[in-house]
Amino acid sequence: MRLRCGSNCLVRLISIVNAGTRNAAIASLQAGPGSASGKIAKPLAGYVYREGTDYRCSDCWQFITDKQRCLSHGPGDVIKPNGYCIYWTYGTPVRDGQPKSSVSKEESAYAEKPNGTKCRRCVNSQFPTCKRVDGTIQSNACCNLQTPR
Ligand code: SF4
Ligand code: SF4
Numbered sequence: 617m618r619l620r621c622g623s624n625c626l627v628r629l630i631s632i633v634n635a636g637t638r639n640a641a642i643a644s645l646q647a648g649p650g651s652a653s654g655k656i657a658k659p660l661a662g663y664v665y666r667e668g669t670d671y672r673c674s675d676c677w678q679f680i681t682d683k684q685r686c687l688s689h690g691p692g693d694v695i696k697p698n699g700y701c702i703y704w705t706y707g708t709p710v711r712d713g714q715p716k717s718s719v720s721k722e723e724s725a726y727a728e729k730p731n732g733t734k735c736r737r738c739v740n741s742q743f744p745t746c747k748r749v750d751g752t753i754q755s756n757a758c759c760n761l762q763t764p765r
Contacts (some may be wrong), residue, residue: 655750662760663749666706671733671758673699677707680715689724690717700733701726702760731765733758739765 664671673679674697678687686695688703693715701724731737736755740747740763748761 653750655746656748656761657750658759661749662702663753663757664759665754665757667756669706671700671704673697673701673704674709675706676704677709678703678705679709680711680713681709682711683713683715685713685715687713687716688718689715689721689726691715693721693726695726696728698730698732699726699728725760729764733762733764735759735762737762737765739763 669675673686673695676686679695679697680686681697684694684696685691686693687710689695691714701721703719703724734755735741735743735746735753735757738746740749740761741753741755743755744752746753749759
């Protein structure tokens, strides 16, 4: 499975192995320090930065355009082009394919909020830094802790 970028490999791999373990890991990260600053390190937060995308299903290779479904979700899960989840992986969507029921919408944190993702739309942004994630951040970046304004 191709990961959306090197910086969020750990969280993504945790997700693949076991969704329950992933949720526990994220809860642990949210509760405790992940770096000397007391903030969570970017790789553990799943921080990703790529220009030219809004981190939506329409830019994810797992999106099945003709069915409005996702390769990772279930056959009954309607997935919209403006949706997003923590499994987002940049790439060209497929026109046809079979949903694999690997995750539920709850496990993937699927959402379609109009203000969507990105640091500039997140309550945690305090440019050029973040209240939760260590280091400097980009306004067009995103992470698994994104909380829409
Ligand atoms: S639901 Fe997640 S994995 Fe599926 S197409 Fe959308 S962003 Fe990609
Ligand atoms: S501002 Fe939000 S989306 Fe950006 S790194 Fe911080 S928590 Fe993640």
